[in-house]
Amino acid sequence: NAGVTQTPKFRVLKTGQSMTLLCAQDMNHEYMYWYRQDPGMGLRLIHYSVGEGTTAKGEVPDGYNVSRLKKQNFLLGLESAAPSQTSVYFCASSPSPGGSEKLFFGSGTQLSVL
């Protein structure tokens, strides 16, 4: 039982490049989330999904897109990376709305945009 798995763990991009971060969970959770964490700060919600085929914007959605084609996977895309998107990205999942039950987190993806 792996829980929440994020790939890749590290990535360096040049400004303007695109990439996709993959989050996979094997707990059959309905709800999935993408957060970013900048140095000395808490987590900020980028996008979330309340079920397969659904996505919604969080606090800081600009510059990111997401897709939830399969229940177990939640993809985060950067179409044209900018230095301001240098951050650590965390995926999380929960069986119920994030506000009512705990979240299970992946180990993070450290992204640097040069």
Added chain:
Amino acid sequence: SQQGEEDPQALSIQEGENATMNCSYKTSINNLQWYRQNSGRGLVHLILIRSNEREKHSGRLRVTLDTSKKSSSLLITASRAADTASYFCATARSDSSYKLIFGSGTRLLVRP
């Protein structure tokens, strides 16, 4: 904007001492959660306290919630060096139960 704000931002104590961290928030909530993050790792859930609860315990952890003051505290008793980590509170607003909004965290250092 951040919903929860932790205080202090950093805390250094000796092993065996108690550590207290506080969290204040701005709007009505369904529940408040505390998470722990070891350096460079993902967050791990510690405890959830619902808006109709005032106090909750889990092992060496004690969490209180005062909805009238919109504040919560996390007490770690008899701290250990392994408790060194960042601790975050997260709130679920009453009007948006899908989202969990995190504070900026308290960095705890427990000296051996």
